[in-house]
Amino acid sequence: MSSDALKKRKSKVLRSEGGTPEMKRGRGDGDQQVMDTAGRELGQSPLFVANDARVYSEEVELDSRDPEQDYLQYKESCESLATLMSEIQELKANGAKEGCAEVEQRRMQSCIHFMNLKKLNRLAHMRLKRGRDQTHEAKQRVDVLHLQLQNLLYEVMHLQKEISKCLEFKSKHEEIDLVSEEEFNQEAPQEISRPHLTKNDPHQLTLARLDWELEQRKRLAEKYKESQATKEKIQKSIEVKKEHLRSLQPGLNAIMQASLPVQEYLSMPYEQTQKQTEIARHLPPPLYVLFVQANAYGQACDKNLCVSISGDVDEAKALSKPPEDSQDDESDSDAEEEQEKTKRRRPTTGGQLDDKRREMLKRHPLSLCLDLKCKDGSILHLFFYYLMNLNIMTVKTKVSTSTDLNTAISAGELLKADTLLSCLYTSDQGRETPNPANRYQFDKVGIISFADYVEELGHPYMWVQSLGGLHFPSDASEVSLSASHMESTMKLLRGRVQSRLALHKQFASLEHSIIPVSSECQHLFPAKIISRLARWTTITHQEYLELPYIRHVTDAGLAKETDLYFMAVVERGTARLQAAVVLSPRYPEISPLFSLCLSWKGERSGRTDDNLRAMESEVNVFKNELQGPRPGHQLLTNQIARLCVCLDVYLETEGQDDSVEGPREFPREKMCLRTVRGPNRLKPFKYNHPQGFFSHR
Amino acid sequence: MGPVELLHMSVFSQSFSPCGRFLAAGNNYGEIALFSLSAALSPDATGLSQKPVLTFTAHEGPVFSLLSTDCHLLSAGNGEVSAWSWTELIKKNVKPLWTKRPNYKSSLEIPEINSMTINSRDNSLIVGGGDNNLHVLDLEHGVFKAVLQGHSDYVHCVTMREREAEILSGGEDGAVRMWDSRTAQSVHCIDVYKYESCARPQFGKWISCLTTDSDWMLCGGGPSLSLWHLRSLSPTSTFPLSGCQRQAAFYQDMILAVGEGPFVSHCLLGGDVKAQIPCSPQSLNTLQLNTNSTEHRVLTVGGSSAHIDVFTNLSYRAFSLSF
Secondary structure (H helix, E strand, O other): HHHHHHHHHHHHHHHHHHHHHHHHHHHHHHHHHHHHHHHHHOOOOOOOOOOOOOOOOHHHHHHHHOOOHHHHHHHHHHHHHHHHHHHHHHHHHHHOOOOOHHHHHHHHHHHHHHHHHHHHHHHHHHHHHHHHHHHHHHHHHHHHHHHHHHHHHHHHHHHHHHHHHHHHHOOOOHOOOOOOHHHHHHOOOHHOHHHHOOOOOOHHHHHHHHHHHHHHHHHHHHHHHHHHHHHHHHHHHHHHHHHHHHHHHHHHHHHHHHHHHHHOOOOHHHHHHHHHHHOOOOOOOOHHHHHHHHHHHHHHHHHOOOEEEEEHHHHHHHHHHHHHHHHHHHHHHHHHHHHHHHHHHHOOOOOHHHHHHHHHHOEEEEEEEEEEOOOOOOOOEEEEEEEOOOEEEEEEEEEEEEOOOOOOHHHHOOOOHHHOOOOOOOOOOOOOOOOOHHHHHHHHHOOHHHHHHHHHHHOOOHHHHHHHHOOOOOOOOOOOOHHHHHHHHHHHHHHHHHHHHHHHHHHHHHOOOOOOOHHHHHHHHOOOOOOOOEEEEEEEHHHHHOOOOHHHHHOOOOOOOOOHHHHHHHEOOOOEEEEEEEOOOOOOOOEEEEEEEOOOOOOEEEEOOOHHHHHHHHHHHHOOHHHOOOOOOOHHHHHHHHHHHHHHHHHHHHOOOOOOOOOOOOOOOEEOOOEEOOOOOOOOOOOEOOOOEEEEO | OOOOHHOOOOOEEEEEEEOOOOOEEEOOOEEEEEOOOOOOHOOOHHHHHHHHEEEEEEOOOOOEEEEEOOOOOEEEOOOEEEEEHHHHOOOOOOOOOOOEOOOOOOOOOOOEEEEEEEOOOOOOOEEEEEEOOEEEEEOOEEEEEEEOOOOOOOEEEEEEEOOOOOOEEEEEEEEEEEEEEEEEEEEEEEEEHOOOOOOOOOOOOOOEEEEEEEOOEEEEOOOOOOEEEEEOOOOEEEOOOOOEEEEEEEEOOOEOOOOOOOEEEEEOOOOOOEEEOOOOOOEEEEEEOOOOOOOOEEEEEEEOOOEEEEEEEEOOOOEEOOO
C-alpha cells in the first residue's frame, strides 16, 4: 500500500465531489429556466389575430404562413399578454373591484391572446411533423442510391477479376517442346507453315507450329506400332526355339544316366564333383571361399580332408533369386532401422522381439562340413554355418573315434564340442561375435551376449572368420587371405584333436590310479616310486578358486575360465599331497600348472613351504625335460609321475626329530648327495638318470 | 621369462650400489636385476620405474649372495664368485671383471656359496658355502689364501666383527663359530641348539641368520632368534618369533628380522616383538637397509616372489619392485 495509491484514490474522490456540485448546479439552472419561461408565458396577455377563411384548413394555411412571421407574432402576443397582466395587477392594486369593466376588458383581450398562442403552437407542431416527413423521404432516396452504387462497385470488381484471370491463363501448348522456328520453317510443308500468314503474326505462327507438331506425333505413333509388332514376332520365334531346346534336355539326361556305369568303372567322380560345384554356386560368399580353399588344400596337401555341402538347396536358391535381397544387407538394415523407429513409438511385445531375434540369428540354409581324418582313424567333423544377418561364420564340432573310448569320468569335458576348439589361437574363445557391427544389431533386439546362443548356432571363432575371408577392423592382424590360414589352422585342428584324444586315454588310466609312463620317458624317473596317485578328478573353475593354496596362481592371471581344472591326490603312508591342476585348452603348447598342498604333520602348501614351492617349480618350470616325444602329449602324465618322485624325496629327507623314538615312517631309500642346500634349505628334487641319485638344481 | 617362471621366482639376495641410487637383486634363476631407486622413489614414478633397468644372467645356479664394495658388485653363484663394476653396470655393460672359484675337494656336486662378507682390515673376502668350509679370498692378489675348517655341515651365513678382527659363521650343524682372521683358527664355538632358551627341536638346529654389533650378536634359524652377549658368550634375550628367521639386522635401538611368514618383525632388544609389518611375499629371504644415500634411505625385502617390497617408512610397505 503505497502513498501513491492513496493519493490516487483521494484524487478520485475529490474529482467526484467536484463533479456533483456542478451537475447539481446545472440541473438547478435548467429548472430555473423552465420556470422563467412558464412565468413569462403566463404573464403575457394574448394578442388576437382574426382568421376569416371560410373553408378552413389549417394545413393549407400553414403553407401560406411564414414561420418567421409567426415567431414575431408569438413574441408580440406574449409581450401584450404581459402588459395586460401587469395592467390588471395595477388596477387591482389601486383597488379596482372584482368584475369592473376595465379589468373585464383586459381579461377579454388576454383571452384572445391565449387563443392566438394556442393557434401558433398548433401550427408549430404541424410544421415540425411536415419537416420530419420530408427528411424521411429524402433519406429513403439516399439509401436507394447508395445500394445502386454498391452494386455497381461489385460489378466492377468482378469484371476486374475476370480480366486478370484471363490475363493469367496458360495454354497447354506452352509446355510442349516445339521444334525451333527455323527448323519449322525449313521442314514443314507449305500448307502447314503458310508463310504468308505466319510471317508477321506470331499467333498464327504458333498455331501452325502446333499443327506441325501434331502431324509429326501422329507419324511417330504409327512407327511405334510397327516396331511393337515386329518385336512380338521375334519373341514368338524365340519361344519356339526355347521349346525346341527344352525338348533336348530329357535326351541329354538319359545319355548322362547311361554313362554313369562308365564313369564309375573309370573311377572318375565326374558327376559328383559337378553336382557339388553346382550346389556350391548357391553358397554364401564366405562359405564359398572356405569351400574352394578347403577343396584346394585337400587336393594339394591333405588327402584326409573331405569337404561336403549339406542343407536345403532349394531354399538357398530361393534366397539368392531376388537380386536386391542378396545384393547387400545394408538396405535391409536400413529398412529395419525404419521399422524400429516406428516401432519404438508403439509398445513392443515380447513376441515381436523374439521373432526379430530369430530373424537376426538366422543362418544360411546351406552349411559346409569338413571331415578331418587323423592317423588313428578318429575323425573331426567341423560344420561351418553362415549367419546371414550378422555376417559372421560359426562352427560346430564333433569327434568320432575309431575305437570306443572306455568312459573316463574326468575326461567328459575333453571332447565336448563346447570346449574342444576353445583357444585354438591365443584367447580365441569363440563366445563373442567378432563383428563389431553386431553389437548395435544386438542392442536393437535386446540380445545381451552372443554367448547365450553359442550352443544353438555354433562358435564364431576368429579363425573361422579368417578361413571364410571375413575380416573385421577390430582384429589387429593385418588382412590376410583365407588361403594363408588354411594350412596352419588345419594343422592346429588336427593337433588339438590328437592331444585331446591322448589326454582322454591318459585320463582313463589316471582314474584307475595308474600313471602311464612310456618307454621313451622311463629314464626321467627312478625305478622305484612309492608314492601312488590315489585320485584324479575333474573340478569346476569355482571349486578351484575356492582352494586356499592357489591364490598366487589367480593373482598372476593364470587361471582362466576357459581352462580345465583337475585335482590329483598323491598318497604315501599318512602323507597326502593334493595337486590342483590348471589345464589350458592349448595343451600341450601351454603346459599344465600344478599347485600343491601337503597334509602331513599339519597342513602346508606351496605358498608357505619352500620345499613344496620347489616341487611346484620342478613340475611347472622345468617341464621341458618332461615333454617326451614330440608333440609332447605325455607331458601331463610325466608331470604327475615326477610329482610322485618329488613327494618320495620330500618325505624321505624330512629331518627326523631325534627326541622321538622308534623307526622312521619313511626310510630313506633314494640316494641323495645332500639332503638340504642353500639358505632356504631345499631338498634335492632333481633326478640324475644313469647314476640314479638326486641332486639340487 | 614367462608367467610361470615369474610365479616360481624367489629373490635371495640384494645389495645397494655405493652411490645408493641403485639396488641389485639376485634370484633363483641366476639372474641379477638392477633397479633404479631414484626413479622408483621420484614423485612421477610410473609402473615402469618399478621394473628393473637391467636384468642379466650372472650365474648358472641361484644367486644366494650379493655384496657391494666401493666400486664393485660381488655376486655368488654355484661355487663361484664374480665381480662386476658398478659404473659399467649402470651403463648397462654386462661383463664380469673376474670370476673366481674356491678350491673345492669334492667333484660330484659343485657346492653353493651361501654367504660372503668383506674383511676390510686386510681387504679380503670371506666366502662360506656348501663344502662346510670358509674360504678367504685376498682381493688384492685375487688368490684364495686360507681355508677355515671346522663346521661339520654346510655354512649358512658369515659375518665380520670388525673391531676384534673376528669372523663369525653359522652353519647347518647348529654351531656359531668364531674365527680369528689373522691366525685362521677357530676361537670359540657355540652350539646354539643346546641352550634351552633358544632350542626348538621341532624345527632343527641350523643357524641361518647371524649378525653382530660390537659386543652383541644375533643368531637364529632352527633355534629361535636370540641376542647374545659375546664377551660372556651367553644369550641375553630370545625373541618369540614363530618361523625360522633368515636374516636380521640391528637398526637404531631395534632389531629387524625376516624369515618364514609374510612380514618384517620389529623386535626390541629386551626380547619383545614390537610389530610385524605385512609384505607381499609369503616368506622372506633377504632384508637390506640403504645407508649409502640419505635421500634414498629405504628398507627393501625380498623372498618367495618376484616382488621386492620397499619401505620408505619402516611401519608400512610403500610399493613393490618386481622382476
